[in-house]
Amino acid sequence: MSLFGPRYADGQVLDLGGLWVRLKVNARAKRISLRVDKVKGVAIAVAPTQRRLADAAAFARSRQAWLADRLAETTPVDPPLAAGDTLAVFDVPWTLQPDGRRPRLEAGSDTAGLRLMGCGEDEVDPGLVIRAIRRQAAVTYDQRVEFHCAALGAPKPSLALIDARTRWGSCTPAGSGRVGSIRVSWRLALAPFEVADYVVAHECAHLLEANHGPRFWAHVRTLVGDEKPHRAWLRRHGASLHAVLAKAPT
Numbered sequence: 624m625s626l627f628g629p630r631y632a633d634g635q636v637l638d639l640g641g642l643w644v645r646l647k648v649n650a651r652a653k654r655i656s657l658r659v660d661k662v663k664g665v666a667i668a669v670a671p672t673q674r675r676l677a678d679a680a681a682f683a684r685s686r687q688a689w690l691a692d693r694l695a696e697t698t699p700v701d702p703p704l705a706a707g708d709t710l711a712v713f714d715v716p717w718t719l720q721p722d723g724r725r726p727r728l729e730a731g732s733d734t735a736g737l738r739l740m741g742c743g744e745d746e747v748d749p750g751l752v753i754r755a756i757r758r759q760a761a762v763t764y765d766q767r768v769e770f771h772c773a774a775l776g777a778p779k780p781s782l783a784l785i786d787a788r789t790r791w792g793s794c795t796p797a798g799s800g801r802v803g804s805i806r807v808s809w810r811l812a813l814a815p816f817e818v819a820d821y822v823v824a825h826e827c828a829h830l831l832e833a834n835h836g837p838r839f840w841a842h843v844r845t846l847v848g849d850e851k852p853h854r855a856w857l858r859r860h861g862a863s864l865h866a867v868l869a870k871a872p873t
């Protein structure tokens with residue numbers, strides 16, 4: 624039993640050199656144990672009582688190499704969000720500050736970013752963060768759709784947000800008597816703005832060309848220039864956008 628040393632809390636997440644270990648009290652547990660949640664990509668160290676969490680933490684540290692092997696087989700996910708963490712939303716840093724009040728965005732103390740206040744009681748609620756990002760995505764995409772459609776001379780389509788794993792956006796061109804519609808993943812709000820804007824422009828260009836032929840790409844390049852770096856970014860980093868806030872309800 625540890626009489627001195629750091630105090631640990633139920634639910635606390637330890638960073639062991641990039642490995643995430645969540646401490647958990649389970650009154651039914653007979654002893655200290657360690658397991659890996661492969662879906663969430665975190666380890667869980669269980670102790671029967673709060674006082675024995677220090678032992679659970681020490682045990683996790685002593686098994687760091689074993690944990691690294693087990694966690695290497697899982698899809699890496701970002702650590703759970705905590706108060707004071709920062710997320711870049713369309714390149715603007717949002718600092719998360721739960722305060723148990725209504726969720727709202729406020730100017731930060733330095734003029735560089737914004738504070739997302741009220742995203743939980745005293746812990747960050749991922750569902751509230753997602754809602755705030757989706758609200759911002761709807762506003763930003765709407766402005767960009769309007770901009771690109773004006774440049775293309777196309778009527779503005781309806782816009783919806785999606786959270787699909789297999790595609791970043793889709794488009795249904797206008798047909799007899801109906802306006803076109805565009806769907807874009809809200810997760811692109813977490814990508815660099817230029818990448819998100821490329822996807823919006825891509826779907827807008829489909830309003831005129833429902834294919835990926837030379838005329839389609841000519842429209843895209845008129846709107847956002849060379850598309851190759853943006854497509855390369857999505858191939859390389861796209862999966863990481865799905866890892867952020869992955870297990871939260873939407």
Ligand SMILES: [Zn+2]
Pocket residue numbers: 825829834835
């Ligand atoms: Zn396309």
